[in-house]
Amino acid sequence: MRILRTDESRFAGLPDYPFTPNYLDAEPGLRMHYVDEGPISADPVVMLHGEPSWSYLYRHMIPMVAAAGHRVLAPDLIGFGKSDKPAHISDYSYDRHVSWLSNWLRALKLKNITLVCQNWGSLLGLRLAAEHPDLFRRIIVGNGMLPTGETSVPAVFTLWKAFATHSPWLPIGRLVQLGTERTLSKCELAAYEAPFPSSEFKAGARAFPKLVPVSEDHPASSANKAAWRVLEKWKKPFITCFSSGDPITRGGDRYMQRRIPGAHGQPHITLQGGHFLQEDSPEAFARIIIDACKSELAA
Known part of the structure; x- marks a missing residue:
């Protein structure tokens, strides 16, 4: 496996991203970057990004949640952000991504985790929670799901999917803007492009759409079905925080509310914004997380 590593100079002076970089190996020779802010002794809040973003997506939320007394960790998935980038699309699989994140959780010895996830962060995070349920205390899902290939x-x-697979041009910043209602600044657009100095670095972003189970014979379908069997018995808090303007995940919140016991009676909310609600409603999204952690302590 040929590994690419984005030069650190690409990330110099990013707006609103002052965080100290942290690294560990997701597997030997494959380095994963993560943000780690707030008191190290506090229970962790893990924020998982999706496609084609990176931990920069959570830059406005991380300080708010850390200031409320929580340890906030936001990894860059392998192939994204400051993490290493295998050079070939075939280097990426659903199971490999789950394994890389599982190794990261184990290496940091995290427990009592509040999971915050969106887009592919949900496809991976919900699998993680189902496969390591004892490590997770609550789940907050924004614009995400766990597909099994059973529905269209x-x-x-x-x-x-067709565009990501066949287009010779994959404009990362433009794609994030398409999923965001507010207008991103030139510096913000450049920040989303920063991890990818050339098309050679974008194999991870191109791979993700094909890894979504769209039929029951998909390689990840059976594992996701097994995860759903765990989630159908999940009684710990499960909160949906979807946006009003996402055509891809619309309705997924109600589906999970009906199917997951821990979602019953929770303060589900719909926020204003597009697919990337972290860009459109970061303060409100962060407040949901802070209040969820606080309400359980009060109970």
Whole structure:
């Protein structure tokens, strides 16, 4: 496996991203970057990004949640952000991503985790929680799901999959802007492009759409079905925090609310924004996390 590593100079002076970098190996020779802010002795809040973003997506939320007394960790998935980037699309699989994140959790010895996840952060995070349920205390999902291939996918996803697979041009910043209602600044757009100095570095971003189970014969379908069997018995807090303007995940919040016992009676909310609600409603999203942690302590 040929590994690419984005030069640190690409990340110099990013707006609103003052965080000290942290690294560990997700497997031998494959380095994963993560943000680690707030008191190290506090229970962790793990924020998982999706496609084609990185931990920069959570830059406005991390300080708020850390200031409330929580340890906030936001990894860059392998192939994204400051993490290493295997050079070939075939280097990436759903199970490999789950394994890389599992290794990261074990290396940091995290427990009592509040999981915050969106997009592919949900596809991976919900698998993680189902496979390591004793490590997780609550789950907060924004614009994400755990598909098994048993239901049809929106047409917009099919178009996105075809574009990511076949287009010679994959403009990361433009793609994030398409999923965000507010206008991103030139510096913010550049920050989303920073991990990818050339098209050679974008194999992870190109790989993700094909890894979504869209039929029951997909390699990840059976493992996701097994995860759902765990989630159907999940009684710890499960909160949905979807946005009002996401055509890809619309309705997924109600589906999970019905199917997961821990979602019953929780303060589910719909926030204003597009697919990347961390960009459109970061303060409100962060407040949901802080209040969820606080309410359980009060109970």
